Amino acid sequence: MKKRVLLLAMALMVSTTAANSAGAWTEQELLEDQAWTSMQLDATYNYIDQLWAQREALQEQIYTVDANLTNIMVSIEVLKSDIAKKEEEIEKTEKNLTKAENAEKEQFESMKARIKYLYENGGDDAWLTMLLNADDLSELLTRAEYTQKMYEQDRKSLEVYANTIKEVETLNETYLSEQAELEEMKAEMEQQSQELAYQLEVLQANDADCANEIAWAQQQATEYANLLVEQQILLDQLEAERIAAEEAAAAAAAQEAEEAAAYYDETEVVTDEDGNVVSYSDTDSSTEVEYDEYGNVIDTGNTVTDYESGSSGSGSGSSVVDFATQYVGNPYVWGGTSLTNGADCSGFVQSVYSNFGVSLPRTSYEQQNAGREVSYADAQAGDLICYGGHVAIYMGDGKIVHASNSRDGIKISNDATYRPILSVRRLVD
Secondary structure: OHHHHHHHHHHHHHHHHHOOOHHHOOHHHHHHHHHHHHHHHHHHHHHHHHHHHHHHHHHHHHHHHHHHHHHHHHHHHHHHHHHHHHHHHHHHHHHHHHHHHHHHHHHHHHHHHHHHHHHHHHHHHHHHHHHHHOOOHHHHHHHHHHHHHHHHHHHHHHHHHHHHHHHHHHHHHHHHHHHHHHHHHHHHHHHHHHHHHHHHHHHHHHHHHHHHHHHHHHHHHHHHHHHHHHHHHHHHHHHHHHHHHHHHHHHHHHHHHHHHHOOOOOEEEEEOOOOOEEEEEEOOOOOEEEEOOOOOEEEEOOOOOOOOOOOOOOOOHHHHHHHHHHHOOOOEOOOOEEOOOEEOHHHHHHHHHHOOOOOOOOOHHHHOOOOEEEOHHHOOOOOEEEEOOEEEEEEEOOEEEEEEEOOOEEEEEOOOOOOOEEEEEEOOO
16 A cells, blocks of 8 residues: 555656656656656556456455355255254154154053963963863864964064164264264254355455556556656657757758858858758869758768668568467566566567667667657558567557567457557658
């Protein structure tokens, strides 16, 4: 936050100062301020790239956590359903257990009643009574067999009920154990869901903060870009004033040269199409004196040479583009000039053109004054496209090749007007 306040304060200070008249500035002061603004703009764009990378990572985490939370919530609902079914099974087994216990009890009571009756009515002589009361041996055996079967049936019934009770109790214990396990799993997943929900809330808050930071940085970049435009306007104003002064001085010098030449009858005065003195020669000697466009003597026996910021070289614009596109995909390195190991925007342009014998300044704001200016409508392959704090090589068809940023490296962009264009510079024809 302190860094943000400091940058904003400095930008406002420079912007307010730049609003003053061009006469309050020297060209060097404006170039230095423009260099500072360009550096801040580049730093802000790099910061935006970092924020976007950070936000992409946050959104991936949010997606993963949200998916995990959804899966856990679904699992919790499944567990709730399983627990409900298990409770129904437990309730059913408990009812079955109660029925089995009641049946066993009834069977036992019936058996006790029969045994009691037998002993109460027969006592120790029960078998003798049954023998004496029998009409024959067959009836006696039948009664004895019936009594024995009755005892065996009672015993088997009791065993069946006892086994049933044991099985139901075992099943009930199993169901209770499974229910406890399901309840424990449900509690653990509910705890995980709370932790994931909190984690998701934190990530979403961080994502919102990151989005706000990106919006602020983009606003800051816009302010720096606008400030660069204002500074360039002031520089152009100073340039126009300087050119006007130089033209006035050249006209005065030409006038003096004409007056001086009038003293020599055999002096040949050579002027350009605008009437400016270019050279004169004395017919009595082989000496030829030459002047530059401002009327200054520049050489003897030679022709006037043209000069533009950034030396001219060999090669066509298309060959420059072909050479530059070989390095697409290589890394972006702040302050770098290596086409293979990494370069920033101006370092990339400088290194590409040095291959064609063109010497360019190092920084993007200095390269805005190289060569000669043309309109974007007349831009052709090989021209420099200059933005606030950035520079690229025009490929034609609205495309540019440039060292973009630390995330994308050296790449081709399909829209040369994706940012405001400050200048288009022609270096080769």
